[in-house]
Amino acid sequence: GEDVEQSLFLSVREGDSSVINCTYTDSSSTYLYWYKQEPGAGLQLLTYIFSNMDMKQDQRLTVLLNKKDKHLSLRIADTQTGDSAIYFCAVNNAGNMLTFGGGTRLMVKP
Amino acid sequence: EAGVVQSPRYKIIEKKQPVAFWCNPISGHNTLYWYLQNLGQGPELLIRYENEEAVDDSQLPKDRFSAERLKGVDSTLKIQPAELGDSAVYLCASSHYTGELFFGEGSRLTVL
Numbered sequence: 031g032e033d034v035e036q037s038l039f040l041s042v043r044e045g046d047s048s049v050i051n052c053t054y055t056d057s058s059s060t061y062l063y064w065y066k067q068e069p070g071a072g073l074q075l076l077t078y079i080f081s082n083m084d085m086k087q088d089q090r091l092t093v094l095l096n097k098k099d100k101h102l103s104l105r106i107a108d109t110q111t112g113d114s115a116i117y118f119c120a121v122n123n124a125g126n127m128l129t130f131g132g133g134t135r136l137m138v139k140p
Numbered sequence: 141e142a143g144v145v146q147s148p149r150y151k152i153i154e155k156k157q158p159v160a161f162w163c164n165p166i167s168g169h170n171t172l173y174w175y176l177q178n179l180g181q182g183p184e185l186l187i188r189y190e191n192e193e194a195v196d197d198s199q200l201p202k203d204r205f206s207a208e209r210l211k212g213v214d215s216t217l218k219i220q221p222a223e224l225g226d227s228a229v230y231l232c233a234s235s236h237y238t239g240e241l242f243f244g245e246g247s248r249l250t251v252l
Contacts, residue, residue: 034182065243072144072231072243073183118182127196128241130182 032056036119036131043139048106050134052119055100059121062095063128064104067116076104076117106136114138142166144244146232152250158220161247165213165234172209173241174200174217175231183231189215219249227251 033055042048060081065073079086079093086093092105106113119131145164153159165172170191175183187197191212209215219226229246
């Protein structure tokens with residue numbers, strides 16, 4: 031089945047850029063997502079990208095997709111303390127079945 | 141518009157006891173999902189409903205877990221009997237067909 035991998039932890043200073051990386055195995059995935067989870071809360075969809083796109087920008091968020099390497103990244107510009115959370119990469123396969131990575135905990139230091 | 145509502149938010153039980161979780165999806169969403177999220181991990185799909193039909197329950201441990209979605213709206217997920225390893229967060233999500241998934245806040249289960 032699909033395997034989605036993320037690094038466990040990232041620490042940045044407030045105002046810096048954050049880059050969270052994700053790799054996946056299923057090249058047939060058509061949609062790739064980034065979710066944010068704050069403590070004690072459910073998952074909130076941040077952004078997504080179609081597999082036929084290389085890049086998508088949405089305000090402070092930039093998603094880059096390298097289909098050849100099956101690599102997805104999320105860049106958060108001007109990272110704020112409110113961005114501290116766990117970020118999950120998810121890819122879909124047939125029937126809108128999502129496979130999630132293990133999540134990357136982002137810590138933003140003032 | 142109300143989001144996905146789950147209850148209870150927290151539940152503490154002793155092992156071998158039964159437990160049930162309830163989910164009310166967003167109005168009009170025909171697809172409902174139950175995910176299991178273990179501590180420090182990403183969510184894993186347990187079961188997916190399209191209307192009242194379970195279309196994917198391959199990851200649901202059927203010896204102790206059961207789910208239903210009568211009338212194609214609300215859903216319940218039951219564990220009987222609960223084991224220590226069932227301690228986790230149980231997330232419900234809904235979508236309009238294959239659109240964006242909206243998640244509830246989850247039900248955190250602690251089995252003692």
